[in-house]
Amino acid sequence: MRLWEKADSSGDAGKRLDAVLGALADLYGLSPWNWHTNGDPFRVLVGTILSHRTRDPKTDEAARAVLEKYPTPEALAQAPVESLAALVRPVNFYKTKARRLKEVAALLVERHGGVVPDREADLVALPGIGPKTAACVLVYGFRKPAIPVDVHVHRISRRLGVAETRTPEETRRVLEEIVPARWMLHVNELLVKHGQTTCLPRNPKCAECVVAVWCARGRLHDAETQRP
Ligand code: SF4
Numbered sequence: 001m002r003l004w005e006k007a008d009s010s011g012d013a014g015k016r017l018d019a020v021l022g023a024l025a026d027l028y029g030l031s032p033w034n035w036h037t038n039g040d041p042f043r044v045l046v047g048t049i050l051s052h053r054t055r056d057p058k059t060d061e062a063a064r065a066v067l068e069k070y071p072t073p074e075a076l077a078q079a080p081v082e083s084l085a086a087l088v089r090p091v092n093f094y095k096t097k098a099r100r101l102k103e104v105a106a107l108l109v110e111r112h113g114g115v116v117p118d119r120e121a122d123l124v125a126l127p128g129i130g131p132k133t134a135a136c137v138l139v140y141g142f143r144k145p146a147i148p149v150d151v152h153v154h155r156i157s158r159r160l161g162v163a164e165t166r167t168p169e170e171t172r173r174v175l176e177e178i179v180p181a182r183w184m185l186h187v188n189e190l191l192v193k194h195g196q197t198t199c200l201p202r203n204p205k206c207a208e209c210v211v212a213v214w215c216a217r218g219r220l221h222d223a224e225t226q227r228p
Contacts, residue, residue: 013162014178020160020211023185024190027210031198032189034142040139041116042065046076048136049100049128053089056196062088063093066101073114076105100128118142136188145184147175152195153188159199161216 012097014061034056036047047063054062070076073157076084084098091097104126116137117123135148144157149168153175157163163174179187195228200204204217212218 010154014180016214017162017178018180020214021187021190023210024194028190028193030106030186036063037140043139044137048133050088050091050097054215066117073105073108076101077109103127130157139185141190143185147172148188153191155201156191156195156199159215159217
């Protein structure tokens with residue numbers, strides 16, 4: 001039995017998640033907030049490579065700079081690494097990411113005719129591209145159903161009580177079973193927005209959370225604050 005079901009034995013995880021995602025969609029809307037997740041597959045791929053351990057505004061700044069100067073895989077594959085490093089300096093690990101961008105672009109040209117592939121197997125075969133980045137490209141670039149599980153999605157799924165998991169990959173497998181089909185394109189965006197604004201890593205704002213009624217941790221918080 002999952003934590004979610006322990007929190008309320010009458011509950012059904014899929015239905016509750018449906019309610020959570022509906023409330024979050026009403027609150028935040030369904031449009032991506034970031035420039036790098038709101039564009040074509042190449043933009044999403046470049047942005048997601050740059051996004052690791054970097055805040056969204058810095059990721060967007062660096063992705064814009066790269067794509068203004070090198071707008072295609074062909075151009076990026078020919079870019080001098082020093083030039084790329086200067087453009088992506090706002091992001092963490094910028095030297096490594098500059099090399100990675102050039103490497104990935106060259107393989108897009110060599111293996112895929114300069115086009116970002118729309119199959120997970122082809123994406124994860126590129127260097128440094130894991131399941132999360134591949135899922136971001138599928139969802140945000142191609143609008144294909146996939147669930148990118150980053151730190152926000154993993155943390156909130158555990159707090160909600162829908163995933164009793166240790167790793168993002170385990171959480172992804174659980175979510176793939178229970179996320180209602182109509183939310184597959186939006187679950188990442190909605191949970192990330194919630195994680196950045198309310199369900200913060202250290203001090204989640206449970207008292208003002210719109211999904212607390214469906215959340216295992218939110219219910220605990222309610223019970224504690226109502227204790228005489
Ligand atoms: S009730 Fe608290 S733990 Fe649950 S989703 Fe809201 S902020 Fe996060």
